[in-house]
Amino acid sequence: MDHDTFIGEVQNRAELASRGEALSATRATFQTLAERIDEGQATNIAAQLPDELARIIEEEADTTESFGFQEFVGRVAERDENLGSEDDDRSAAALHARAVIDVLDEAVTEGQIEDLRDQLPGEYDDLFELAEADGAPGQP
Known part of the structure; x- marks a missing residue:
């Protein structure tokens, strides 16, 4: 998935008024996610994203916080x-x-999403709520 498609999809799904708002939401989410997961997982996810989005994750991936x-x-x-x-x-x-x-x-492989979920405690299940409702792989 290319950068423009990714941001357009975020804009549509979050019902945001502009692409700028979608980019801001994406940046905020990716930066925070990169702080929460280990560097290797962040690198693996970033490797499957367009360069513009990968950089957002990679910039924050040097520390892991709980x-x-x-x-x-x-x-x-x-x-x-x-x-x-x-x-x-x-x-x-x-x-x-x-x-x-x-x-x-x-945008990334099913295995990457599974690995991401494995790194987060159960209280983060709400973060994956939309993907599950859409019938993501592995979901009934």
Whole structure:
């Protein structure tokens, strides 16, 4: 999947008004995800993405932190240029992150998504909610 298609899909699924908003949501989600997963996994995911998107992940992949899903959403909200720290913005950040992961699910191999899920505790299952609803591979 190329960069423009990826961002367009995020815009559509998150129902964002512009491609700029979709890029901001994607950047915020990828930066936060790269902080949460190990460097090898981040590198593997980045290798399957267009260069512009891969760089976002690779820039943050040098450290791995352990934090819960609510902290993940909070970091996405802080980084997304169109959101803030209010509760409504945190809900929007969760929706945006789900849309980004849903598109990521289509952009990389099934094995990469499984490996990603394996690195995250069960509380992160909500992050994969859209992909599961769409009948992603391995889902009933």
